[in-house]
Amino acid sequence: MIKRLLVGARGKSFGLIVPLIAIAFGFIAGGIIMLLSGNNPILGYTALIQGVFGDMYYFGETLRMMTPLILSGLAVAFAFRTGLLNIGVEGQLIVGWLAAVVVGIYVDGPFALVLAILAGAVAGGLWGFIPGLLKAKYEVHEVIVTIMMNYIALHVSNHFIRNYLLASGQRTDFVNDSASLSSPFLEALTDYSRLHWGFFIAIFACVVMWFILWKTNKGYELRAVGYNKNASSYAGMNVKTNIILSMVISGAFAGVGGAMEGLGTYGYAQILSGFTNLGFDGIAVALLGASTSVGIFLAAFLFGGLKIGASNMQSAAGVAPELVEIVIALIIFFVASSYLIRWILGRLQQNKEEK
Amino acid sequence: MDILQILYTIIPAALIAATPLIFTALGGLFSERAGVVNIGLEGLMVIGAFSGIVATLWFESMGLGYASPWLALLVAMIIGAVFSLFHAVASITLRADQVVSGVALNFLAVGLAVFMVREIFDRGQTDYISARIYRTDVPFLSDIPFIGPMLFSRVYATTYIAIILAVVVWYVVFKTPFGLRLRSVGEHPMAADTMGIKVNRMRYIAVMLSGAFGGVGGAVFAITTAGNFAGNTIVGQGFMALAALIFGKWHPFGALGAALFFGLAQALSLTAQQIPALAQVPQVYLLIAPYVLTILALAGFVGKANPPNAIGKPYEKGSR
Numbered sequence: 001m002i003k004r005l006l007v008g009a010r011g012k013s014f015g016l017i018v019p020l021i022a023i024a025f026g027f028i029a030g031g032i033i034m035l036l037s038g039n040n041p042i043l044g045y046t047a048l049i050q051g052v053f054g055d056m057y058y059f060g061e062t063l064r065m066m067t068p069l070i071l072s073g074l075a076v077a078f079a080f081r082t083g084l085l086n087i088g089v090e091g092q093l094i095v096g097w098l099a100a101v102v103v104g105i106y107v108d109g110p111f112a113l114v115l116a117i118l119a120g121a122v123a124g125g126l127w128g129f130i131p132g133l134l135k136a137k138y139e140v141h142e143v144i145v146t147i148m149m150n151y152i153a154l155h156v157s158n159h160f161i162r163n164y165l166l167a168s169g170q171r172t173d174f175v176n177d178s179a180s181l182s183s184p185f186l187e188a189l190t191d192y193s194r195l196h197w198g199f200f201i202a203i204f205a206c207v208v209m210w211f212i213l214w215k216t217n218k219g220y221e222l223r224a225v226g227y228n229k230n231a232s233s234y235a236g237m238n239v240k241t242n243i244i245l246s247m248v249i250s251g252a253f254a255g256v257g258g259a260m261e262g263l264g265t266y267g268y269a270q271i272l273s274g275f276t277n278l279g280f281d282g283i284a285v286a287l288l289g290a291s292t293s294v295g296i297f298l299a300a301f302l303f304g305g306l307k308i309g310a311s312n313m314q315s316a317a318g319v320a321p322e323l324v325e326i327v328i329a330l331i332i333f334f335v336a337s338s339y340l341i342r343w344i345l346g347r348l349q350q351n352k353e354e355k
Numbered sequence: 356m357d358i359l360q361i362l363y364t365i366i367p368a369a370l371i372a373a374t375p376l377i378f379t380a381l382g383g384l385f386s387e388r389a390g391v392v393n394i395g396l397e398g399l400m401v402i403g404a405f406s407g408i409v410a411t412l413w414f415e416s417m418g419l420g421y422a423s424p425w426l427a428l429l430v431a432m433i434i435g436a437v438f439s440l441f442h443a444v445a446s447i448t449l450r451a452d453q454v455v456s457g458v459a460l461n462f463l464a465v466g467l468a469v470f471m472v473r474e475i476f477d478r479g480q481t482d483y484i485s486a487r488i489y490r491t492d493v494p495f496l497s498d499i500p501f502i503g504p505m506l507f508s509r510v511y512a513t514t515y516i517a518i519i520l521a522v523v524v525w526y527v528v529f530k531t532p533f534g535l536r537l538r539s540v541g542e543h544p545m546a547a548d549t550m551g552i553k554v555n556r557m558r559y560i561a562v563m564l565s566g567a568f569g570g571v572g573g574a575v576f577a578i579t580t581a582g583n584f585a586g587n588t589i590v591g592q593g594f595m596a597l598a599a600l601i602f603g604k605w606h607p608f609g610a611l612g613a614a615l616f617f618g619l620a621q622a623l624s625l626t627a628q629q630i631p632a633l634a635q636v637p638q639v640y641l642l643i644a645p646y647v648l649t650i651l652a653l654a655g656f657v658g659k660a661n662p663p664n665a666i667g668k669p670y671e672k673g674s675r
Contacts, residue, residue: 037474085454087394130650140653141662143394143454144601147594148646159639274590283458320473325466332459333441336451 022334030327044319051312052305060190065304070202071257072282075250077291082246083226088146089254090279091153092124096255098157099123101262101269104175112179124255125248132247136240171270181264196264206293366505373618375576377517379596380610382568389561390541390665394457397593398464399569405468407431407574408584411484423486435570436563443562450669469586480585525607541663544670598649617645
């Protein structure tokens, strides 16, 4: 197995080996930080693993945490396939969350759930449309526009909740039962965690992304634009439309991610004092998952597990939960610096061949 | 409130809100002019705020009194520069995507800072510092009618340092050989390399300068405005500084003006309720104004903002 991975490493695709080494480096660095801060890394990581698999409740919470991470990861990956870096997933997720909850509060009946999720997708898509349009029409770099759109989303959604939707404290009313994703069955199955049907919607979304990108003509065009704009244009594809479309679909994935939180985990929207960070984590998920559906699912499991396991790590081993954030940040560094890993692997192989 | 009273409240508040943005935006200018995107300004401010507060507390306990916050600013500057090496090594030497590396830097900064706060203080925030940089009246100038109370009374010295620094940065970037090299590396690295400029070394220096400035920016905010450090001390100021840099078209005076303008918007959003003419305007418009304006500037509605030519591209010798 390892040999096959290394053989794969000789060619263009490094397959699994770059992310796996990046994860290993991230955990080793985290262990060193624990050592330096006077903690026992073995105890810390044991508690972390127990905090994910040790209990059905924790496991259910991990799956629950994965749901928005998968969708925000898909959102980042989808835009990335068209050569766009969507840093605005955070904002698209926030407006999707709010729109889904608004529909969930005011609409009742058999189609309430579908309409609420669609509302989330539309709101997120709209939030992605603006940077897409500016990129296509005025060649404005999408990174800066999406960062700015994040703050606009945060303040605008807070404004609407504060002035029109406030029910008690900092939050809106609960959504109608007909629009809720929460599931007594899944909750009972996982020792009363907050796991909800959204998890399956997230898996379905993975399939949807794979299907759009690899099984439709439009997906082929989107990927072609991502590889080479000029060639795509020469081949008769409309690059501008594809850029806008990619950002809209990406935003829609993010909006659905927000809807999952609004309709599933919480059942309401609230005034946010800062970002949820779910959207930014999506960048990490997509990067580690190499922008593939399966990769994103696995990366979301890793990061979701880290985030949930962190609380047990604190209570059982006394390690501050922020250690997990450090490990995640370092994993992104190592994946992004895959040049280093490739270089080391290349050296190792050269040595072997010389022998 | 009459109009003078309003100006006397808002202008100083705007200057105070703008100060950390000016420092950080000027830092970002070095990095981006040299061709390295710096989304990590936010994280650099976080690390600066953290080290500024911790160093102040430390110097206080050593009995340094009112010199402590000033020494802490120096510490924040050095730590900011060292921390920015993460971004420099990843994006210059290892050719990582500069945006991704910046995002990772932000994650790392918050994680590392809050982790250390928990380890040192056993809770999510630091103690409050007692030796703050206080607001003072500038002698003589504060007695000038009209301008005095508006610009020179009850101000932080750091505000004037920031404004003077903008002039210094302008001189360095546009009037010295170092500045010419810095800009050439960001516009056309291959040509710069041909002329014997060490492209990657210039970029390292530029990123470390942005780390030093960003560190000071964060520390200034923490020491003057916040008084302690927690995970939510720096929320978005770094990104706003980035917006100021772009809205200011990558020019020191532009960035200075944009930072002052964003500071004004921030001050207005906090005090608008007391001003009759503005009480009717929903706060949200003032809150989102800096971001909307930046987007409009980029789209060319408020004068086209063109980034340095080679921005975002790692330089590989011999590639075309």
